[in-house]
Amino acid sequence: MAEVVLQGVGKSFGETRALKALDLTVGDGEFVVLLGPTGAGKTTSLRLVAGLERADSGTIRIGGTEVTDWPPAPRNIAFVFQQYSLYPHYSVFDNMAFPLRAPGMDLSKDEIAGRVREIARLLRIEDKLKNRATQLSGGEMQRVAIGRALVRQPSIFLMDEPLSSLDAKLREEMRVELKRIQHDLGATTLYVTHDQLEAMTLADRIGVLREGVLVQIDTPRAVYETPRDIYVARRLGSPQINILDPGVLTLDGLPPGAAQIGVRPEDVILRHDGGTPARVRAVEHLGVETVIVLDSGGTKIHALLGAAGAFAPGDTTTLGVHPGAAMAFDSQGARIAATSAPTREAAYGT
């Protein structure tokens, strides 16, 4: 396993600047998730590290060696694609053995068989090795694809939305499994997704990309609690953070220059004495939690409550915010650092 360092890496496709001077370090054994919508440059970053694209500017180092202009093979990386990309004309075993049979690997048949079986055991697909790749379920296919990445013992894993084509239940299982495997192997991993839940659960650090720029990179908790700007704040959290005009809620201690206020739905308090009046527009029961959609003077506000939400559409209530939980953003959308994690923690007593 090795460290990956990108310095000032830029890449354009024709007129489109996919990446603008990206600086990113993935530490040895670290799991970094790049999060962003389509077109933010996530996949391009992965493909640059893999060598499937050449950077226009900047340098890429893997394990201290500069590999910017290297072809993919000697970089010794493993790539898991969004589409499983299993070879339909091969069996599961042959699919997994494929990287081991590459020129220059020089492994004996027994070594290959041993390595494939070991990984198959890890992924719990031992009994499927003789199947054709096309006879597998979606989850099994994706495990084989991950297995193909694992057999090589590469220096880094690159994963491009590997779970996005699975159904919700399988995705949850695979998420847990992936984290377990990564942890067991201590694998340096760069993982791309637009699914915030995957990012939050898998990542040691989350990097949020926006139009080819890395806006913020930090631990999931830090990104969630102290986003740099409105864009980052909106990328994490479900339902999305409420972005309000300062006048909508009565708040104390807003920093000067606050053009917009961000309040996480879980920080909204209902039936708050002296709070802003609001009407309940919809109630969404999610089991453990309940999302209440409110209307206050024409502004839509989401509130996230525990199960005990005795509200019905049409009810009127009053709104407040946990002290210190509101975030203030300036007219450019950048957060004004008045509410930092410590004050939040103080407010919650954690």
Next chain:
Amino acid sequence: MSARATTAHSVVEIKAAGKWFAGILVAAYALVAVIPLAWILMTGFKSPPDSISYPPKVVFEPSLEGYVNVFTNRSRQTPEYLESLGPPKAWYDKISRKRNMVITGPSRFAGRYMNSVVIGFGSTFLAVFLGTLAAYGFSRFKVPLKDDLLFFILSTRMMPPIAVAIPIFLMYRTLGLSDTILGMILLYTAVNVSLAVWLLKGFIDEIPREYEEAAVVDGYTRLQAFIKVILPQMRAGIAATAIFCLIFAWNEYAFALLLTSGNAQTAPPFIPIIIGEGGLDWPAVAAGTTLFLVPIVFFTVLLRNQLLRGITFGAVRK
């Protein structure tokens, strides 16, 4: 719930009457299409008098005379001379003796047939080989003026190839390619390669790039990835393309008539001019045609599963 209620009418399912109608239509068309073929097959087994009798004979005494005649040259002899030869040695001698003929040697049919095989399969192989490489390039690489080039390639099929017969005739005469097998292979390859490029590009476009990229990341070269990953997945496309190319090259008549005579003549211009006594030898012509159809039928049946997938490619998303 009653049994009636369970037989729900599906919107897409055709009603029984519609099925019958469709069946009758298909059968009627098949009949129309099959009649000429059946007639050729029958004529091949008729005797020359039966083949030109009026009204046409549907029931006749089968004879191998057509097949003997297509493979042999014969000459008419006096009964005294035939008497002096003694009894006929082989079954084919017997057939020709009946018409007061002796077989003087093999006809040129076998040679013409072999020319067809060499030229047909040779040009098909070349067209598919070149087409695969070109199609891969067009599908995967940034080729300058790609759309213009592809259109240009297609445009060679926008007129009947015979429209350029005269220039090609003159060119081939100057180059010494007239009446050579190489010349015919090159000509048919040139005509087929445009079709091959377009068909195969469609197939390669359908194969996700990730397959090759995965192989390249795994340490294979691009060529190895192409051979190990792309080619096996192109089998159906290659089979379908090869059949189309083979059918064209095999059946081509006009160029073969114009450009070949002695050496490299293929079967199509040869078969219709098999002369018997008193005009065309129809059973021999029919026998030659029947034999000529065999390889195409054989290969189409052999590759029919691939072909079916090939023809409907792109129609259904997998």
